[in-house]
Amino acid sequence: MEEYDYPLQPVEVEVHVDRGEMRVLWSDGHQAVYRFETLRWRCPCAECAGEGGAPGKLAFTTALTPQQTEMIDLQVVGRYGFTPVWADGHATGIYTFRALRAMCECPECARGRQGSIVC
Numbered sequence: 001m002e003e004y005d006y007p008l009q010p011v012e013v014e015v016h017v018d019r020g021e022m023r024v025l026w027s028d029g030h031q032a033v034y035r036f037e038t039l040r041w042r043c044p045c046a047e048c049a050g051e052g053g054a055p056g057k058l059a060f061t062t063a064l065t066p067q068q069t070e071m072i073d074l075q076v077v078g079r080y081g082f083t084p085v086w087a088d089g090h091a092t093g094i095y096t097f098r099a100l101r102a103m104c105e106c107p108e109c110a111r112g113r114q115g116s117i118v119c
C-alpha cells in the first residue's frame, strides 16, 4: 500500500447517517461535505474501480442499493486515509485525504471545479 504525504489532515470528522453525509473539517479550516452516495460511487478499491486498466464493478452498475450507500462505520487508515464500512459489508476502499479533499461537494468547491478556482 502506497503512503501519501499530504499536507492537509482532517481535524474533525462527522458521519451523519440521518442525512446520508459525512463532514470533514480540514486542517486549513475548510469544512467539506460528502454525500454517502457520491463516496460509494467513487470507491477506489480494485473490485469497484477496476485494476490494471480493467473496469471494475461500478462501470457496469447503473444504480446502487440503499445498503451500498449507507455508511455504518468509518475507519482511519494510517495517517493518510479513511475506509468507510458500508451496510452491505463492503469495506475495502481506501479514500486518501488527497482524493477526499478533491471530492468535496460544498458549493465553494463545486464552483471551483467548474471555473478556474482550485480549492
Ligand SMILES: [Zn+2]
Binding pocket: 043, 044, 045, 046, 047, 048, 049, 090, 092, 093
Ligand atoms: Zn469498493
Ligand SMILES: [Zn+2]
Binding pocket: 030, 031, 032, 033, 104, 105, 106, 107, 108, 109, 110, 119
Ligand atoms: Zn469544499
